[in-house]
Amino acid sequence: MYPRPFEYVRAGSVEEALDLKSKTGGRFIAGGHSLLPMMKIRVTSPETLVDIGRLDDLRGISANGGFTIGALTTHSMVASEGGNGFPAALKEAAGMIGDPQVRNRGTVGGNVAHADPASDLPTVFAALGATMTATSKGGTRDIGAADFFTGLFESALNDDELLTAIEVGSEGGGRGSAYAKLFNPASRYAVAGACAVVDLDGDGTCTSCTVAVGGLTPKATVLGSLASAVVGSRITEATAEAAGQAARAEVGDDVMGDVYAGVEYRRDMLGVFVARALTAAASRAV
Amino acid sequence: MEVSLTVNGRAVTSDVEPRTLLVHFIREHLRLTGTHVGCETGYCGACTVHVDGKAVKSCTMFAVQADGADILTIEGVANDDVLHPVQEGFWERHGLQCGFCTPGMIMSSIALLEANRTPTETEIRHGIEGNLCRCTGYHNIVRSVQYAAAVMRGEEPPPPDWET
Structure with a gap:
């Protein structure tokens, strides 16, 4: 599988990369692990690639x-x-x-x-x-x-x-975070993924909670309704499950299915993985 | 476009089209056909080589991106007639059947063991999760890597399953 032919230029600095981009109208390539597979199946065919992979100042x-x-x-x-x-x-x-x-x-x-x-x-x-x-x-x-x-x-x-x-930001001082996902076994992409960030006070009561989800929604999305299910209580199995339910309700119909995992299945799994992410985040909030 | 790189210790310079994938450069320009093309999508890992000491899928990198890099392929891992411990492990523990995935499996396993000489079975399975084998069910591959890990630690390898 060969991409369509393209011109290749390599940038030696951020300034040069921006110059080359504006002169050629090309696309940046770094590791190429998103772009190159799409070029191989010709979903995208840039006329010029501007390689930024050697800009070592941007690494670390x-x-x-x-x-x-x-x-x-x-x-x-x-x-x-x-x-x-x-x-x-x-x-x-x-x-x-x-x-x-x-x-x-x-x-x-x-x-x-x-x-x-x-x-x-x-x-x-x-x-x-x-x-x-x-x-x-x-x-x-x-x-x-x-x-x-x-x-x-x-x-x-x-x-x-x-x-x-x-x-x-950094973590600690009562803040913890976790990411949990159900992945497609071939691609490892998220079928349903959830990230939870929680703050707990000295008693283990949740004082703030942010949950974002992806994999099944068209873009990474922060769910606003979960805080009310969790803030003010300790994060137990019951509160995590309630948050999972709230997540299912909030994503509603804004869910994409595919041949591997349909809409309902993904939405159900989202609840499970929101609960797992919350529980793990709470266990790390020390 | 001209690229210069080191492959298995040998300096090579070649003129390539920018769209030439590293795996095709290795196989068709350098005629090193031990590196295999399996799926071409980035899933199967049969094309795994080391680029500057790190395992990468050579079907998901353009040769021009590797300009100046130090590449190690399966042809470069043995020391003349002495097999690398991982190759020896695959031989001794029957880590292959058809053999198509083997070069990539070995390159991933070497990268794993370079970083961790005492991997658990779980760590081995995660270490080779970018490599698909459709014959073995992975069991003997894991045993092969355990054999190699022991050899690389200077220890006696565990006995084969069929003797225990």
């Missing part, structure tokens, strides 16, 4: 109160991140993407910019309230995760922008 995770994740950081780097307070859900989700080979090449920025609804990281970044940094020739622009994912394979990035970093 730095701690600064929270954490800044460079766009070229690979999933395997995130999965093995040992930083104190690094969000557990993010580490966990990165380790569940694809398989070891995919995690070695696939990048966080590429994954997020691709905005695949079945992908894991958009769900996690939505729940964590991450901030995406988009760089253009005019400077940088911060986009909240809730505004970043605008639809099926669509993000708020403009044509003249490159996603360069993602910022997340």
Whole structure:
């Protein structure tokens, strides 16, 4: 399976990447693990690829109160991140993407910019309230995760922008997070995925709760109705199950089915995985 | 477009179309056909090679992206006539039937053992989850990797299932 022919140029800096993009009208490629498979089946056929894979300044995770994740950081780097307070859900989700080979090449920025609804990281970044940094020739622009994912394979990035970093807060001090998903056994993409972030007080009572879901919805979506099912109580099996029910109700008909997993099945599974994510997040909130 | 890289310790330079996948470059330009093309979708892992020490699927990378990289394929893992411990493990514990997935399985298993010499059975199964085998049911592959892990630790490998 060969993609259509294309021109290939390699950028040596972010500035050069932006220049090459505007001159050629091409597409950025980093690890290529979202774009290249789509080019092989000719769903997309860019005339030019601007390779940003050598922009080493964009690779790595730095701690600064929270954490800044460079766009070229690979999933395997995130999965093995040992930083104190690094969000557990993010580490966990990165380790569940694809398989070891995919995690070695696939990048966080590429994954997020691709905005695949079945992908894991958009769900996690939505729940964590991450901030995406988009760089253009005019400077940088911060986009909240809730505004970043605008639809099926669509993000708020403009044509003249490159996603360069993602910022997340740190965990601990009563906050915990977890990601749980039912995955397609061949592709490992999420059939239904849920990320929970909870704050517990000294008694174990939940003081705040954010749950985002993906896999079955057209984009990563924060569910607003769950907080009322959970905040003010301890997270027990019963509260987790009630949250799962609330999740099922809130996604309602906004669910995509496919030949492997129909709408009802996905919605049912969402309840299960919301409950699992909540329970795991609570157990980590110390 | 010209690419220069190192494959199994040998420097190679070649002129490729940008759309040439790394696996086709390896097989058709370099004639190293031990790296297999299975599914071409990125699922099966038969095309697994090491790029700068990391296992990757060479069907999901363009050769031009590998310009300057150090590539290790199945042809480069034995030391002349001495098999790599993982190859020896697949031989000793019958880790293959048709053999099509074997080069990729071995490359993934080597990457796993380079990072972890004492993997649990679960860690082995996760370590090779990017490689599909349609013959063995994975049982003997896991035993082969356990054999290799023991050899690489300098220990006596566990006895084969059929002797216990």
